[in-house]
Amino acid sequence: MKSQFSGMKIIREGIPILTPMKLRVLELVEKGMKRQEIADYLSVSIFTVDTHLKNAYRKLGVNNAMGAIRKLMEDQGPSGAINSLC
Numbered sequence: 001m002k003s004q005f006s007g008m009k010i011i012r013e014g015i016p017i018l019t020p021m022k023l024r025v026l027e028l029v030e031k032g033m034k035r036q037e038i039a040d041y042l043s044v045s046i047f048t049v050d051t052h053l054k055n056a057y058r059k060l061g062v063n064n065a066m067g068a069i070r071k072l073m074e075d076q077g078p079s080g081a082i083n084s085l086c
Helices: 020-030 035-042 046-060 065-074
Strands: none
Touching: 020 035, 020 046, 020 065, 035 046, 046 065
C-alpha cells in the first residue's frame, strides 16, 4: 500500500523543510510503528529515528507525532490531497 506521504515535500518560502527520510519516519509513525521498530526497519539506530522526529517536529512547529501528521495534512490544502513530486 502506497503511503499518502510518498514523494511529498513541505515547502516554505521555496525551501524544502522536511527531508525524504524525515517524511519516511513520520509515515512509519503514522502506520503505528514504534520508534525501535522504525529503527530496525530502516536499519538505523533509535537515536537516528529520534533525531529525525525531533527535527521534523521543530521544523513543523509541533510537539509530537500526531501534531506533525496533522500539520502535514493541513498543509496540503482544502482538498486534503497530498501533493506528489512524481
